Amino acid sequence: xxxxxxxxxxxxxxxxxxxxxxxxxxxxxxxxxxxxxxxxxxxxxxxxxxxxxxxxxxxxxxxxxxxxxxxxxxxxxxxxxxxxxxxxxxxxxxxxxxxxxxxxxxxxxxxxxxxxxxxxxxxxxxxxxxxxxxxxxxxxxxxxxxxxxxxxxxxxxxxxxxxxxxxxxxxxxxxxxxxxxxxxxxxxxxxxxxxxxxxxxxxxxxxxxxxxxxxxxxxxxxxxxxxxxxxxxxxxxxxxxxxxxxxxxxxxxxxxxxxxxxxxxxxxxxxxxxxxxxxxxxxxx
Amino acid sequence: xxxxxxxxxxxxxxxxxxxxxxxxxxxxxxxxxxxxxxxxxxxxxxxxxxxxxxxxxxxxxxxxxxxxxxxxxxxxxxxxxxxxxxxxxxxxxxxxxxxxxxxxxxxxxxxxxxxxxxxxxxxxxxxxxxxxxxxxxxxxxxxxxxxxxxxxxxxxxxxxxxxxxxxxxxxxxxxxxxxxxxxxxxxxxxxxxxxxxxxxxxxxxxxxxxxxxxxxxxxxxxxxxxxxxxxxxxxxxxxxxxxxxxxxxxxxxxxxxxxxxxxxxxxxxxxxxxxxxxxxxxxxxxxxxxxxxxxxxxxxxxxxxxxxxxxxxxxxxxxxxxxxxxxxxxxxxxxxxxxxxxxxxxxxxxxxxxxxxxxxxxxxxx
Numbered sequence: 001x002x003x004x005x006x007x008x009x010x011x012x013x014x015x016x017x018x019x020x021x022x023x024x025x026x027x028x029x030x031x032x033x034x035x036x037x038x039x040x041x042x043x044x045x046x047x048x049x050x051x052x053x054x055x056x057x058x059x060x061x062x063x064x065x066x067x068x069x070x071x072x073x074x075x076x077x078x079x080x081x082x083x084x085x086x087x088x089x090x091x092x093x094x095x096x097x098x099x100x101x102x103x104x105x106x107x108x109x110x111x112x113x114x115x116x117x118x119x120x121x122x123x124x125x126x127x128x129x130x131x132x133x134x135x136x137x138x139x140x141x142x143x144x145x146x147x148x149x150x151x152x153x154x155x156x157x158x159x160x161x162x163x164x165x166x167x168x169x170x171x172x173x174x175x176x177x178x179x180x181x182x183x184x185x186x187x188x189x190x191x192x193x194x195x196x197x198x199x200x201x202x203x204x205x206x207x208x209x210x211x212x213x214x215x216x217x218x219x220x221x222x223x224x225x226x227x228x229x230x231x232x233x234x235x236x237x238x239x240x241x242x243x244x245x246x247x248x249x250x251x252x253x254x255x256x257x258x259x260x261x262x263x264x265x266x267x268x269x270x271x272x273x274x275x276x277x278x279x280x281x282x283x284x285x
Numbered sequence: 286x287x288x289x290x291x292x293x294x295x296x297x298x299x300x301x302x303x304x305x306x307x308x309x310x311x312x313x314x315x316x317x318x319x320x321x322x323x324x325x326x327x328x329x330x331x332x333x334x335x336x337x338x339x340x341x342x343x344x345x346x347x348x349x350x351x352x353x354x355x356x357x358x359x360x361x362x363x364x365x366x367x368x369x370x371x372x373x374x375x376x377x378x379x380x381x382x383x384x385x386x387x388x389x390x391x392x393x394x395x396x397x398x399x400x401x402x403x404x405x406x407x408x409x410x411x412x413x414x415x416x417x418x419x420x421x422x423x424x425x426x427x428x429x430x431x432x433x434x435x436x437x438x439x440x441x442x443x444x445x446x447x448x449x450x451x452x453x454x455x456x457x458x459x460x461x462x463x464x465x466x467x468x469x470x471x472x473x474x475x476x477x478x479x480x481x482x483x484x485x486x487x488x489x490x491x492x493x494x495x496x497x498x499x500x501x502x503x504x505x506x507x508x509x510x511x512x513x514x515x516x517x518x519x520x521x522x523x524x525x526x527x528x529x530x531x532x533x534x535x536x537x538x539x540x541x542x543x544x545x546x547x548x549x550x551x552x553x554x555x556x557x558x559x560x561x562x563x564x565x566x567x568x569x570x571x572x573x574x575x576x577x578x579x580x581x582x583x584x585x586x587x588x589x590x591x592x593x594x595x596x597x598x599x600x601x602x603x604x605x606x607x608x609x610x611x612x613x614x615x616x617x618x619x620x621x622x623x624x625x626x627x628x629x630x631x632x633x634x635x636x637x638x639x640x641x642x643x644x645x646x647x648x649x650x651x
Contacts, residue, residue, distance in 0.1 A: 177391035180358050181453075183378045184385040185405030185460055195408070199395045281395070 047258040050251050058255040063231050071237040075216035078155030082212040086163025094171045111158050116221030123154055124226040146228025154222045159212030166208035170201050203279045210271040309334040309496045315364035324350045325520045337490050339507035340500045342517035348500045356466050357381045384457030388469040390449045392441040398452055399424050399437040405460035427455040447478040467499035483510050504544050516540045538649050541581050548623045552580040559648055561596040570648040582646035584626035595640025601633045
């Protein structure tokens, strides 16, 4: 019989009633490595063959630079828009009962499930100058299809479900008494909304924003049909990668991909930091 | 607290008082129906200025609905709410100047304790809002009042239930409400904390003189804490009175039963004189009350007695001690079990045949 240790040792493994720590932990690490880390590492490795100056050369190529600008700039705008509209949609779906609510609730998920090419063709048909909506817009002098505006519309479309689904469960959980407490203290409706209802939702809104942004940056199928893909105007970075690949320029493709990876990583990191801060500030401790 | 300046809009409401200076709030003929179930029937009640009034009733008696209607969080189908002298029935909750404390605190979790308390002041229009230093001073005073001075920068999640409820109270008091409304304020707390907070609420009330209405289903809480108790049942007001009045002269069996353990005995009345098992009891009903009646008694209004003097007969089922007293369950020969309370002497063995004499009680005309 060994002496029991005087001080409990800090243990990596937490005591738990559910067995299988070793198995699940090992499995998670292996799968994560094989499916996520390995391909990304291979990508960076392939790009690193060009050397830093090689990657820099690709990045500063005017066509690549403008494609990156379109991809990230429009994604940011689209994610912002999706967050605002998504929040309103989530609010309406949880706060009000109206005929057909369940159906609308189900429709929100459609952009998740639809093959993106189908969505792209549908959007292009709708927004083309002879399409249903495009015709009206054309009368106003607005060209939607085959411009960055078209890219924006496609990105909002595919980003919306993320924005809705991340805030919806939190809106459901809002305690009505909190709003009533605010009202008894004399606060008007707008004051209650801004100071009591919204702050706890900020972390969830940011999560939705990050997801919509990431989806927008990576989106390919639905955009290429509506974007027109004019170099320097409405050409997105993922399309440029496909073009490089079809030209057997694997190095160039990997270089653009690595740059996208880097920018995406930094953006998501920044969003996560804001989120961590807002969780401390506004969220539940 | 009381020295701080009220805003002009607040002052405009309650200065004139045609009802009489002692009435702060009048509830007139209030009726309310939810879906198909009626929760309040033609209920009228006067709340006196400066009093601590308990709304006591079983769940479903409509007491919380009444409180919410007074606050302006619900609206009646019929009837009026009069604050001071003004009809407030249509006044929105934001303008009623009530302080409401919820059972589950309803604190703003993303705000510190100080921000929570200052919320009502900060929410005012700029012209009505006190200066920043003034708000800070008032928050400090309130933190002293609730004895949580060092907690200004904590967040609600870092506090215990009792502390949270005190913060909720300070938050409600900060806006200098005309009436403080508490909805089962101690309902979510454990027994010891509940007792401490009761005493503490009484102290605060004595110090501030704030007109206060609180809802409870706990008769001990209502009787210990309040100046007057309003007993509600099935949406009707059964009785209003001081704790002594409702305990000594309950107007109905409902009130009696709700205020404590009650023994029910079949009895015969003869012109007000009530007898059980052919023997006269000290219980006296209204003059002229004749026929079969129900006699109600408290556990301590039964005494052990010789069989020849006893009104009831039975055998001891079990007994237990509580707080210096002894409670004995007796199976009556006629069937029903009654509870007797006696001083804590030797315990009675189960199965022992005993006689019980009624030394007090109530009868009500049906």
